[in-house]
Amino acid sequence: MTRRTIYMNNAATSWPKPEPVIGRLMWGVTELSAAPGRAGSPALESERAIFEAREEVAKFIGARDSSRVVFTLNATAALNLAIGGLVRAGDRVITTSMDHNSVARPLARAAEEMDVEVVRVTADEAGELQATQILDEIDDRTRMIILTHASNVTGAIQPVEEIAEALSAREGSRPLLLVDAAQSAGVLPIDVDRSGIDLLAAPGHKSLYGPQGTGILYVGEGADPVPLMEGGTGGESTLVRQPTSLPDRYESGTPNIPGIVALGEAVRFIGDRGIDTIRAHENRLMGTLIEGLAGVRGVRLFGPCRPDRQVAVLSFTVEGMDPAEVGTYLERTEGIVTRVGLHCSPHSHRTIGTYPEGTIRVSPGIFNVDSDILSLVRGVERLAARRSR
Numbered sequence: 001m002t003r004r005t006i007y008m009n010n011a012a013t014s015w016p017k018p019e020p021v022i023g024r025l026m027w028g029v030t031e032l033s034a035a036p037g038r039a040g041s042p043a044l045e046s047e048r049a050i051f052e053a054r055e056e057v058a059k060f061i062g063a064r065d066s067s068r069v070v071f072t073l074n075a076t077a078a079l080n081l082a083i084g085g086l087v088r089a090g091d092r093v094i095t096t097s098m099d100h101n102s103v104a105r106p107l108a109r110a111a112e113e114m115d116v117e118v119v120r121v122t123a124d125e126a127g128e129l130q131a132t133q134i135l136d137e138i139d140d141r142t143r144m145i146i147l148t149h150a151s152n153v154t155g156a157i158q159p160v161e162e163i164a165e166a167l168s169a170r171e172g173s174r175p176l177l178l179v180d181a182a183q184s185a186g187v188l189p190i191d192v193d194r195s196g197i198d199l200l201a202a203p204g205h206k207s208l209y210g211p212q213g214t215g216i217l218y219v220g221e222g223a224d225p226v227p228l229m230e231g232g233t234g235g236e237s238t239l240v241r242q243p244t245s246l247p248d249r250y251e252s253g254t255p256n257i258p259g260i261v262a263l264g265e266a267v268r269f270i271g272d273r274g275i276d277t278i279r280a281h282e283n284r285l286m287g288t289l290i291e292g293l294a295g296v297r298g299v300r301l302f303g304p305c306r307p308d309r310q311v312a313v314l315s316f317t318v319e320g321m322d323p324a325e326v327g328t329y330l331e332r333t334e335g336i337v338t339r340v341g342l343h344c345s346p347h348s349h350r351t352i353g354t355y356p357e358g359t360i361r362v363s364p365g366i367f368n369v370d371s372d373i374l375s376l377v378r379g380v381e382r383l384a385a386r387r388s389r
């Protein structure tokens with residue numbers, strides 16, 4: 001990809017990465033060697049750098065105790081740990097029709113192999129849900145509620161705060177709340193302790209602008225997932241079984257040291273820029289995008305189409321054209337990178353009526369500017385005009 005490419009597939013992974021993040025990644029590769037707890041002073045230096053990154057992430061998501069932030073490979077690994085480590089045979093799990101395959105597939109296996117009852121609450125055509133739709137489904141067997149904070153297909157923001165508050169107010173035992181923050185971490189304010197979110201899964205490589213191969217799972221006090229991976233943790237080596245101390249319990253093997261320290265830098269970068277500033281920028285781009293595409297004949301938009309009710313993700317189709325054709329045209333002729341298809345979220349497309357063809361998804365980020373949006377709108381206009389000739 002060249003710098004002249006207009007990249008608007010930030011919902012898959014953000015690009016370009018900020019210079020300080022690249023700098024820190026290079027520093028991690030060149031200067032940090034041994035894994036934490038493994039050998040002498042190089043290991044100590046890695047340990048310190050990873051601790052700083054963990055503290056940075058914890059502060060960013062409102063976690064008092066940074067040891068509850070577990071570094072993972074991506075959001076998928078975090079979601080698998082939360083689901084696989086906590087859901088037991090015969091449990092009931094409430095999820096939504098806007099979930100990603102990284103939630104839907106582990107649940108499908110749990111349903112098939114462990115007789116787990118999966119209740120998939122259906123969103124409306126824009127991908128939006130009411131908190132009561134979820135809360136009304138809770139019964140004594142409900143182990144977990146899984147919410148996609150913001151849809152990766154329509155951008156719709158789900159009522160996470162409202163549901164978390166209602167759960168915190170419940171007396172006696174209550175289901176755990178797992179939030180998939182893949183599309184919200186870095187663009188919507190998140191405060192796990194204040195909100196009462198039990199588990200939060202987030203990728204480092206999307207709106208946090210960290211490198212690929214990074215993600216986190218926040219594990220709250222009320223949750224104790226069984227580790228899905230066991231092995232060397234650098235310390236407590238006399239223990240026969242996996243240690244119970246955090247975060248070692250969930251971080252076996254040599255970690256992605258450069259990636260983790262770069263993620264810490266990325267979170268600092270996003271924090272310095274400010275969520276409010278980022279959100280205002282993306283909302284402005286989204287306003288222009290929605291208005292521009294809505295005016296093109298033959299284009300159909302999906303989602304709330306209201307920047308205040310969605311993140312910077314918009315799906316659309318062009319009448320009579322396969323989304324893949326549109327995506328190829330945009331990339332080859334206009335130099336604009338989008339993403340087409342089902343976006344690993346088939347249930348979402350069934351919900352909004354675009355299954356199995358899918359949509360063209362545009363997801364601008366912090367480095368996109370107004371002219372990028374205008375270029376896309378003009379490109380789609382040209383294609384639609386050519387088509388109707």
Ligand SMILES: Cc1ncc(COP(=O)(O)O)c(C=O)c1O
Pocket residue numbers: 011012074075076077100102148150151152180182183202203204215344
């Ligand atoms: C809503 C949602 N959940 C989970 C994921 C998985 O993220 P990762 O690629 O970091 O595993 C994605 C990525 O597209 C997503 O959009």
